[in-house]
Amino acid sequence: MPETIEIQLKKGVLGLCVLALLNRADSYAYEIASRLSDAIDMGEGTIYPLMRRMQGDGLVETYLVESSSGPSRKYYRLTEAGRAALAAQSAEWTAFTRAVDAVVAAPDAAPPHQDQPEGAQ
Amino acid sequence: MTRAEFIARLKNGLVGLPTTTANDIVADYETHFEDGLAAGRTEAEVAAALGDPARLARELKAEAGIQRWAQEKNPSAAAAAVFAVLGLGAIDILILLPLLMGVVGTLFGFFIAAIALFFVGGGIMVAGPFVGFPGGPLAAILMGLGLMAGAIFVGALLTIVTVWLVNGLVWFARLHYRLLKPALEPETTPSVTGASA
Numbered sequence: 001m002p003e004t005i006e007i008q009l010k011k012g013v014l015g016l017c018v019l020a021l022l023n024r025a026d027s028y029a030y031e032i033a034s035r036l037s038d039a040i041d042m043g044e045g046t047i048y049p050l051m052r053r054m055q056g057d058g059l060v061e062t063y064l065v066e067s068s069s070g071p072s073r074k075y076y077r078l079t080e081a082g083r084a085a086l087a088a089q090s091a092e093w094t095a096f097t098r099a100v101d102a103v104v105a106a107p108d109a110a111p112p113h114q115d116q117p118e119g120a121q
Numbered sequence: 122m123t124r125a126e127f128i129a130r131l132k133n134g135l136v137g138l139p140t141t142t143a144n145d146i147v148a149d150y151e152t153h154f155e156d157g158l159a160a161g162r163t164e165a166e167v168a169a170a171l172g173d174p175a176r177l178a179r180e181l182k183a184e185a186g187i188q189r190w191a192q193e194k195n196p197s198a199a200a201a202a203v204f205a206v207l208g209l210g211a212i213d214i215l216i217l218l219p220l221l222m223g224v225v226g227t228l229f230g231f232f233i234a235a236i237a238l239f240f241v242g243g244g245i246m247v248a249g250p251f252v253g254f255p256g257g258p259l260a261a262i263l264m265g266l267g268l269m270a271g272a273i274f275v276g277a278l279l280t281i282v283t284v285w286l287v288n289g290l291v292w293f294a295r296l297h298y299r300l301l302k303p304a305l306e307p308e309t310t311p312s313v314t315g316a317s318a
Contacts, residue, residue, distance in 0.1 A: 030156035044171050044172070045177045052185075074149075
């Protein structure tokens with residue numbers, strides 16, 4: 001069921017993607033949503049529950065920037081906790097993808113389980 | 122769906138949240154429409170990309186309920202968090218429901234028992250010395266005190282278990298739902314509610 005795996009993966013990494021985007025530059029919700037919906041095909045509406053959750057968890061904070069046209073805009077930036085979460089989650093993600101790659105892309109010549117027959121005897 | 126329809130449905134779904142929180146959320150989505158229109162998209166395109174407003178409202182409400190529970194540990198916040206999480210309608214949680222009811226019923230029973238024990242202890246302590254409690258007045262007072270202390274201990278223990286249980290439920294809901302499911306599975310949701318127009 002490739003679909004299910006894809007959904008579960010996206011669910012898991014969306015928060016990580018937002019942290020990574022904000023680590024590069026402060027941003028506002030529309031920009032985050034459109035960049036992520038292009039990149040990983042998520043519904044744009046979900047960015048708002050996610051941002052509220054991350055704000056509640058203290059990973060991001062908001063500030064208002066005066067705009068020449070229209071009302072001031074709400075920007076998000078990472079907090080110290082957010083940076084720590086990004087470091088932890090990206091390390092986890094790298095380790096995970098490396099492990100999965102090693103299994104999925106393993107060459108046929110990989111050594112078989114040699115100790116298994118011995119254990120069975 | 123037009124912008125006005127989307128916002129109206131969103132507001133409808135947010136009923137029950139504090140007004141400031143709801144206004145804040147609505148302002149976020151209004152801004153999203155402004156930005157989308159400025160980028161040259163139509164209202165219908167923006168609304169379609171955002172997803173079902175009723176489901177978004179349920180997620181936002183669950184998020185607000187969970188956050189309130191994180192800040193204030195009282196029965197009303199616990200109830201709000203539990204109902205908001207159940208309102209998400211994640212199947213795994215609904216399957217848990219009968220089990221949950223049993224656990225809640227048992228906890229409630231223990232709470233009543235603890236309260237009863239407390240009053241019995243108080244009764245023995247106060248009345249025991251005067252009605253010829255076997256062992257004398259001192260034994261009655263000590264036994265009453267002992268029962269009351271025991272009741273308080275059980276009550277405290279039950280409170281800890283209850284807090285732990287609500288935290289566990291919230292954790293489970295987040296794990297299985299991540300408050301993101303609807304927009305990732307937009308095709309499967311419209312039949313659930315009668316909100317399709």
